[in-house]
Amino acid sequence: MEPMDIVGRTKEDASLPKATMTKIIKEMLPPDVRVARDAQDLLIECCVEFINLISSESNEVCNREEKRTIAPEHVLKALEVLGFGEYIEEVYAAYEQHRHETMDTMRSGKWSNGAEMTEEEALAEQQRMFAEARARMNGGGSAPKQSDAETQPTSNS
Amino acid sequence: MRQASAYSKMLSGGRSGPHALPLARIKKIMKNSSEDVKMISGEAPIVFSKACELFIEELTKRAWAMTLQGKRRTMQREDVASAVITTDIFDFLINLVSDSAHDHCPAQESLPVLEP
Secondary structure: OOHHHHHOOOHHHOOOOHHHHHHHHHHOOOOOOEEOHHHHHHHHHHHHHHHHHHHHHHHHHHHHOOOOEEOHHHHHHHHHHOOOHHHHHHHHHHHHHHHHHHHHHHHHOOOOEOEOOOHHHHHHHHHHHHHHHHHHHHHHOOOOOOOOOOOOOOOOO | OOOHHHHHHHHHOOOOOOOOOOHHHHHHHHHHOOOOOOEEOOOHHHHHHHHHHHHHHHHHHHHHHHHHHOOOOEEOHHHHHHHHHOOHHHHHHHHHHHHHHHOOOOOOOOOOOOOO
């Protein structure tokens, strides 16, 4: 048991890596600007608090929609609700770009059959494979899985 | 998998540059944020990563404006505090920065500062 647990939960369990944060902060300022160490620390803390805030709200949004997993849409909604609506466009664009990049990696990996596929072809290929798998699942078993085992699957005498 | 390393690098980088916030860390913070956090989709931390960048950018630039106002070249903690106080949407940070607005106490941010 850590001493922190006795005092009460602090949110110091996880923070963001200083080196990365420092780089990001410095990138945004003119090169000759200095940032005091404690100012950096405060910026990092603010960022962690920001994540906490958006996370809590995302959790709420997710609850209201009666979903079990916090999805990107919930996060975007949370941003809007909390007044960070102007971030949404860029955030969404970055998210889309990431999906695009991920798809590209997959494309050049095991999904490719030698010839270069376009993104649409890759998507179509993916859909086809899903449909095939689904058909296999549905066609293979004698009956779809019952929701509970109350009814006897075996024949009645 | 041949592509594993490239893929994981892609995951850990929210943007194409080398600096990006580590997704695992973000996920940890998300889990700490409230008692009954739901499961987090794999893509949610990516969205957070970008949102954080934008947040830091805004806060940093506003703090920098304060530094300039004070005719200094070094950003101090109080500049960040001022930026928070003067920005509505940063109200949630008021408690976090209030101890540095009054006095400079670089250590012990987690413990509340009792004023005499």
